[in-house]
Amino acid sequence: MALTLGAAGPRPVRAAPYGTRTSPPPQPSPQAGSSYGGGVSETLDAPAGLPAPVSRRILVVDDDPTVAEVVSGYLQRAGYTVDHAADGRAALEQAAARRPDLVVLDLMLPEIDGLEVCRRLRAEPFSHAVPIVMLTAKGDEHDRILGLELGADDYVTKPFSPRELVLRIQSVLRRAAGAPAPxxxxxxxxxxxxxxxxxxxxxxxxxxxxxxxxxxxxxxxxxxxxxxxxxxxxxxxxxxxxxxxxxxxxxxxxxxxxxxxxxxxxxxxxxxxxxxxxxxxxxxxxxxxxxxxxxxxxx
Structure with missing residues (x-):
């Protein structure tokens, strides 16, 4: 199943064969051969080859249920614990109640937009150092720069492959933890x-x-x-x-x-x-x- 996530609806692409997997967690359920937003397609099996992380909690903030479900599924298969918030207010409440190790934050959110969520997270002692990876539309350079100015650590532009996002998250978390050295x-x-x-x-x-x-x-x-x-x-x-x-x-x-x-x-x-x-x-x-x-x- 090839997946690319973005703003546009699904379109068919060539499906890649599934690999062997035992006792998988709940899977996103787009039809085989689906793609979201076009662009580079990615096989659903890709995260199976990624190194297993130390147990970390990631808060995915996105009001698009399809994007949230697919991203959460990839992160769970990569070994992370995933929480989901569908709007900015819920994101702030969840982050305060249970501190995440990283936040995946869409900028276009109802109630409180992603930029304001980023600003508030950076202003709070409990979350000022929590890494934030933004999801932005490809042409929103102004919002992307503003997000970085407000303290986001990285960004991924839509459409994106879920595997790319997982790799970015792993890179950010490794850097946040610091490389062990004498x-x-x-x-x-x-x-x-x-x-x-x-x-x-x-x-x-x-x-x-x-x-x-x-x-x-x-x-x-x-x-x-x-x-x-x-x-x-x-x-x-x-x-x-x-x-x-x-x-x-x-x-x-x-x-x-x-x-x-x-x-x-x-x-x-x-x-x-x-x-x-x-x-x-x-x-x-x-x-x-x-x-x-x-x-x-x-x-």
């Missing part, structure tokens, strides 16, 4: 009163802990680890987030949000500076206090 391989960096602990995934400006999203933290850690080096947006996408392609405005948005959280004057940044014709650079010499150093634990 303490001496993950040094703590400091520049003036700015301090980052990559192992604990925490950052501070003076005594104040910074409330950073997943992508903001990754970007700040990378720049602090390479002081004085200018990086282009394409290189940052590849080296920080592992993306070989994507919307370069994603980098611009995250740099702007990061400046708002660490700069004294975000309109005249001194720490993360723009190198015209190249990209961005972290300048430790402009950090108040001392220059960049690797923090040494107290004896």
């Amino acid at each position: 303490a001496d391989e993950v040094p703590e960096f400091a520049a003036g009163d700015l301090r980052v602990d990559p192992a604990a995934r925490r950052a501070w400006r003076g005594p104040r802990e910074l409330m950073l999203t997943l992508r903001e933290f990754d970007l700040l850690s990378f720049l602090l680890a390479h002081p004085g080096t200018a990086f282009g947006r394409e290189e940052l996408m590849r080296r920080v987030w592992g993306w070989e392609f994507g919307d370069l405005s994603t980098v611009t948005v995250h740099v702007r949000r990061l400046r708002e959280k660490i700069e004294d004057d975000p309109a005249a940044p001194r720490l993360i500076t723009t190198v015209w014709g190249v990209g961005y650079r972290f300048d430790p010499s402009d950090a108040p206090g001392r220059a960049l150093e690797t923090a040494v634990p107290d004896a």
Whole structure:
């Protein structure tokens, strides 16, 4: 069964044969050979080959019952526990009652739209660090950029294959958990009163802990680890987030949000500076206090 999810109704495509599967969870029930929205088709068996995740809870927020059912089915087969909310108000209530490890958030929702849900989740202490993957229409660049500015970590445009979404989710969750490494391989960096602990995934400006999203933290850690080096947006996408392609405005948005959280004057940044014709650079010499150093634990 080939599936692609999007805004348009079903159209027939060539169905792929089912593989062998024992005791499957409840399956979505579109007819064999269905496709939603056109585009690249995907076999229903694809998630069977994905690595089994540690048990994580994912909140799928979408008012389209077909999209919600198919996405939930793929996520369940990949090993996740899935909750579903059909509107923005229900999404906020469910997230508060049972904190998800990740939210899949459609932007076009009744009652409270996806952008406002994203903003409210980022404003709450219990959910400010929960990764958010947006589902957006292909042409909605303005909403996509606004969603990133409000703190979304990633996005998938419709029409999309469910397997692509599962892979994106797995990538975001791996990065959110942090790669395990010995303490001496993950040094703590400091520049003036700015301090980052990559192992604990925490950052501070003076005594104040910074409330950073997943992508903001990754970007700040990378720049602090390479002081004085200018990086282009394409290189940052590849080296920080592992993306070989994507919307370069994603980098611009995250740099702007990061400046708002660490700069004294975000309109005249001194720490993360723009190198015209190249990209961005972290300048430790402009950090108040001392220059960049690797923090040494107290004896």
